[in-house]
Amino acid sequence: MSKKVIFLDIDGTLAEPGHSEPPASAIEAVRKAQAAGNLVFLCSGRNYGMLSSFLEYGFDGVVASAGGYILCGENVIYDCPMTDAQRIKTMDTLTESGLCWIAECRDEAYASDSFKAFVEKDVDEQVSSEFLRWREFVKKTFSIRSIEEYRNQPVYKFVATSPSMKRLDAPRKALEEEFLFCIQDVSHGVVNLELINRKFNKGTAVRKVCEYLQIPVSDSVGFGDSMNDKEMLETAGLSICMENGSEAVKRIADEVCPKVTEDGIWKAFQKHHLM
Structure with a gap:
């Protein structure tokens, strides 16, 4: 199986809205996915400063500010504040x-x-x-x-x-x-x-990360739940919306997985052999 790049929204996807602690099952899924050779990125509307509690889990990169600030490992590959x-x-x-x-x-x-x-x-x-x-x-x-x-x-x-x-x-x-x-x-x-x-969104971030890593966009997987995930889900090779997500986003996604509070990330990673 080819290497996948997995993009995880945070609020409502990796963790409950406004919370800083993901379920243990989600973190185990991330680590098993990385051990299998896949890369896992945070992909959030939060700014970089609001991601600090998640960075300790060892993600491979960060998309912050809905695509306005992107890190691959320690390298900033995109930085686009307003004028x-x-x-x-x-x-x-x-x-x-x-x-x-x-x-x-x-x-x-x-x-x-x-x-x-x-x-x-x-x-x-x-x-x-x-x-x-x-x-x-x-x-x-x-x-x-x-x-x-x-x-x-x-x-x-x-x-x-x-x-x-x-x-x-x-x-x-x-x-x-x-x-x-x-x-x-x-x-x-x-x-x-x-x-x-309009210079960026989570979808353009998926493309920038895949281009930087020289991995086809078709080998990307996006997880989200709200409208700022729309472009990410439209761009990713496989798009998954959480059951707790908005109905509009569910219609965009390829499929729907269980809620964040019901080990949705783990179950979706397992179903798609990402671990």
């Missing part, structure tokens, strides 16, 4: 439109005051996984800092919440030519989204 003009325009546009937002740098992330207030409010049990993910990030030590501490570091990506789709009209008009508005979900009328530079 200063893009960053300033985005911050101003989101604020003027009344959106809550987080600016993600390589190692830290900076939340608008309105964002922290938003995720700290009381919610019922039906709130979205995206909301819960960011609540966990703000509560824990994921380097989410106040925007007052920001000192013009390069920004790779913005996360935002909008009280309605209508409120996105002005930001889209101003920014959509340069940024994909990746709608992760809509829960209780609140829109959760990421603004991703």
Whole structure:
């Protein structure tokens, strides 16, 4: 069997949203896959700084910021932050439109005051996984800092919440030519989204890694659960969505595996002889 390159999303795929500890079965699957000669990459919307708790498990590389920062081993093979003009325009546009937002740098992330207030409010049990993910990030030590501490570091990506789709009209008009508005979900009328530079996505990351490693894209395997995984799943030779994933992503994937809480990674690796 030819060597495979496996790309694992984190939140909702390798671990529960906002958590820093994968199931033991997933880590064992990764190690067995590597022992079998395959390579395993993290492929996350998180910035590099939010991956620290996962790096200790010895992955072969990292795709961070939804494709904006890529490491193969110790080598940075792609690094594409926003320009200063893009960053300033985005911050101003989101604020003027009344959106809550987080600016993600390589190692830290900076939340608008309105964002922290938003995720700290009381919610019922039906709130979205995206909301819960960011609540966990703000509560824990994921380097989410106040925007007052920001000192013009390069920004790779913005996360935002909008009280309605209508409120996105002005930001889209101003920014959509340069940024994909990746709608992760809509829960209780609140829109959760990421603004991703059109120069990259997780799909372009799969191609860049395979090209660097001189491995055919057809020998890549992608695992994901949400809309920022769309391009990765469309690009990978084999695409697998978690059962806990969105219905739209399930329709894109070649198949669906059990939930992250039901040893989905282990079972899929075993089924496809990746271990």
